Amino acid sequence: MTGPPPAAESTSSDWDCPICLFICADAVECDACSAIFCQTCVRGVSSCPTCRADPLRTHPNGYVRRLIAKMPAGCDGCGAKMQRGDLAEHRVACPDVVRECAKPGCDFEGNRASWLDHVNQEHWKDLCFAFQHHFAKARPNRTNENDPIATTTNSTGRIARLGKTGQYYCGGRLDVxxxxxxxxxxxxxxxxxxxxxxxxxxxRCLAAGFLVNKVGATARKGTTGKYYCGRKIAHLAGSDGWCGPTNGPNCHACKKLDEFGRFYPTSAR
Known part of the structure; x- marks a missing residue:
């Protein structure tokens, strides 16, 4: 009979790693002799410790990994009983597990509460850096030069990026x-x-006659010849609380378009 025995017949010693002598973590199997090892134990090992095959070639053994994950285990902190596959996640949150400080040269050990206090007091700069570095790649970056939506080149040859207002800006000197x-x-x-x-x-695929004011709102001239964006503006004197949309007082951003809007193109073409 080849291959591992049925789950009902297996014992923990069947799945011990010959190198560390503990139950295999992320079990891998030697292609030559089918011996199993911890994935980390054979990392960098050139020949098989069991059959001496050189070079050592391994592959993950999913069957053994599933068997080991279903073995009973207990938390070394709180003593809770669970399957071995759930142990790692439990230990992360367990308040009683003793944790070592990962900072090189620091010998601190303690439970979760004391460990958090230690990190916060002694290594807060490292904690802040690690936190920012960890999430930086996941955060959307609207000014990434590799983002074709957020970055383009304007007619003067300058690289322009979307700003907070949703408009493009190149950082050059204003020509208005x-x-x-x-x-x-x-x-x-x-x-x-x-x-x-x-x-x-x-x-924005705007029709001729439309501009965008300094706060990023689309605006066009109303019946009064002034620009209006149609936004609701609190405390806009002499109005119904709205900038236009066709007459009446306009907001401060649209008033600026009244002053120098003639310098802007009113069509993308």
Whole structure:
């Protein structure tokens, strides 16, 4: 009979690793002799410790891994009984498991509460760095140069990126006299240059006559000849609380379009 025995006949010693002498963790099997080992124990090993096959070639043994995962086990902290496959996840949250500090040169050991206090007091800078580094890749980055949606090139050849207002900004000097910003196109908000305004109009597929004000709202001229974005604006004197949409007082951002909107293209073409 070849292969491992049925689960009912197996014992924990059947699945001990010949190297560490503990039950195999992530069991792998030697291609030559079918001996099983911990995956980490044979990492970097050139020849099989059992049959001396050189080079050592292994493959994961899913059958043995499932058997080991179903073996009974107990937490070394709180003593709770469970299957071995659930032990690792339990130990992460168990308040009684003794944890070692991972900082090189630090010999601290303690339960979860004391370990957290130790890390917070002694290694808080490392903790902050590790936390930010861990989640940085998962966080959406709207200004990534490799993101074709967030980054493009305007008609002047400058790289333009979407800012907080949803408009494109290239960071160059403004070619419109807005008198309300620092004189730069963005980089995250404020008034854009003419080339970046054209990019925003094109990306939003706006019809001729539409512009985008400094807060990112689409606006067009009403019956009064003023620009209106149609947003609800609290405390807009002399109005019903809305910027337009066709007449009446307009918001501060649209008033700026009244002043220098003529310098902007009103069509992407």
């Amino acid at each position: 006299a807005c008198n309300c910003c620092n004189g730069d196109c963005g980089p995250n908000n404020g008034c854009p240059c003419r080339a970046c305004m054209a990019l925003t109009i094109k990306s």
